[in-house]
């Protein structure tokens with residue numbers, strides 16, 4: 603069944619490369635590292651600027667650690683994992699982990715960041731209900747859905763002076779220069795970029811989330827991370843000329 607589906611899936615097109623600045627927006631520490639850190643390493647190597655915006659500090663992500671103690675641990679892990687792939691700017695919106703509400707407040711916060719950073723490319727994370735293109739796949743988390751949808755919506759908000767006029771009053775002029783939103787971890791990818799140049803740093807970047815990973819699995823962390831990321835890149839590469847790849851669903855504007 604899945605073999606037949608793979609054969610019928612179209613090839614992934616190369617990601618656009620004619621941009622200078624990207625802003626990646628996700629719900630939690632580790633979302634970008636599971637999703638696309640190898641691609642980000644490759645892009646920053648090429649002189650591009652990438653900034654991270656996280657809706658939460660992932661404080662509800664470790665069962666054995668109280669959120670108050672967990673937040674600074676996960677923030678530090680996120681900053682370290684960003685540095686590994688050449689990302690210096692890491693901002694946290696401090697929405698509450700696990701119960702992020704899709705709504706005007708979230709859209710406004712993301713639109714404000716887009717106006718501050720003025721990216722041509724916005725990177726988001728799976729906003730769909732499940733992790734599978736086929737019916738009945740694993741259910742996505744409400745935080746990913748809320749932040750993913752709000753990110754797609756906030757791109758338009760950032761460009762319109764009249765949607766959140768309070769942002770303009772704060773000195774954040776509209777930015778209508780976003781040309782694409784690229785959704786990592788999508789169930790329906792359309793584009794890809796080679797994972798090869800950035801893979802080792804992508805692995806190192808995810809390994810920075812050590813407290814999270816050690817609570818998640820009994821396996822040896824590096825073995826688990828390497829197998830997960832290289833396996834996923836290889837499967838993606840089946841639709842990208844056999845080159846291990848990171849995929850995105852690209853929404854042009």
Ligand SMILES: [Zn+2]
Pocket residue numbers: 629630632633746
């Ligand atoms: Zn997440």
